[in-house]
Amino acid sequence: MPEPARLVRCPHCGQLAKATPENPWRPFCGRRCKLIDLGAWLDEDHRIPGPPGDPDNAPSDES
Numbered sequence: 001m002p003e004p005a006r007l008v009r010c011p012h013c014g015q016l017a018k019a020t021p022e023n024p025w026r027p028f029c030g031r032r033c034k035l036i037d038l039g040a041w042l043d044e045d046h047r048i049p050g051p052p053g054d055p056d057n058a059p060s061d062e063s
């Protein structure tokens with residue numbers, strides 16, 4: 001009698017994913033969700049708050 005698959009909810013999309021060693025992307029449902037989730041926090045980490053441009057370095061119209 002086969003054991004029931006251990007399932008977890010993918011933290012990214014909420015789909016059921018296998019939480020077994022045969023799923024290398026656990027607890028995500030797949031590679032895409034893992035990469036997207038990883039990319040999301042990396043992106044946030046690299047985002048630097050501040051003004052879009054330095055007014056001192058702005059190109060002048062009078063030249």
Ligand SMILES: [Zn+2]
Nearest residue numbers: 010013029033
């Ligand atoms: Zn997913």
